[in-house]
Amino acid sequence: MSNHPHPYAEVDTDSSGRxxxxxxxxxxxxxxxxLATIWLLFESDAIGGDDLRWLMPLPxxxxxxxxxxxxxxxxRRARPEYAATPADAEDETL
Known part of the structure; x- marks a missing residue:
């Protein structure tokens, strides 16, 4: 067994529900x-080969x-990896 924590062991504490x-x-x-929609339209003859020139960049x-x-x-903002707790603040003052 390794003493190193597993990289996925930390639980995301984001409680926003998103x-x-x-x-x-x-x-x-x-x-x-x-692209699949354009292919479907082309195969069903809804659009012609000339239309592909301007339709292909759209997707x-x-x-x-x-x-x-x-x-x-x-x-997407960088979240701090470490959030100080009140107990940590007390340790710094000692």
């Missing part, structure tokens, strides 16, 4: 959904916008 957003997963999900733009919004709105 799940953190995985920006990478969100971006790739939006891009995949957009990437939407994915980038979703990523920027997720980062801006989620308030």
């Amino acid at each position: 799940h953190p957003v995985s920006v990478g997963h969100l971006v790739m999900g939006v891009a995949f959904l957009g 990437w733009l939407a994915a980038g916008l979703a990523g920027l919004l997720a980062v801006a709105l989620s308030g």
Whole structure:
């Protein structure tokens, strides 16, 4: 057995009830959904080959916008790794 704590042993004490957003997963999900939609429209002959020239960049733009919004709105700020307790404050004064 090791005396080192397991990296996942610490419990997240965030009590806001919100799940953190995985920006990478969100971006790739939006891009995949957009590309699949364009493919479906192309295969069903709803759009022609000429339309693909301006439709193909749209999922990437939407994915980038979703990523920027997720980062801006989620308030991803660095949380301090160590929060001092009143007992720690007493130890420092000794």
